[in-house]
Amino acid sequence: MSEELKPCPLCGGRAEIWRAHPEGPKRKAWIACVDRCLVLTREYDTTEEAIAAWNRRAPSVTRGQIARAIWENEGGVLDEIHVAEIADAILALLRSTP
Ligand SMILES: [Zn+2]
Numbered sequence: 001m002s003e004e005l006k007p008c009p010l011c012g013g014r015a016e017i018w019r020a021h022p023e024g025p026k027r028k029a030w031i032a033c034v035d036r037c038l039v040l041t042r043e044y045d046t047t048e049e050a051i052a053a054w055n056r057r058a059p060s061v062t063r064g065q066i067a068r069a070i071w072e073n074e075g076g077v078l079d080e081i082h083v084a085e086i087a088d089a090i091l092a093l094l095r096s097t098p
Pocket of ligand 1: 013
């Protein structure tokens, strides 16, 4: 594997490759932010697919995942309406970024 993981598209944090069944021949993989927001991609059939999806920054994260990450970090400060608005804004930004 030669491709390097880009930082988390949401928080800029460090990302890691996670794999299911590390010993098996078929290794499903996903990428997780292991820094602040803890978002993750869906599961991909191969590590290469997971890395490509993460690096494209086309959010395979859902609005719900973004909102949850915001809520978990700022839930004591923001109410649900503001969390939803911020999640919408982040998702729109991610979808407009090539
Ligand atoms: Zn992050």
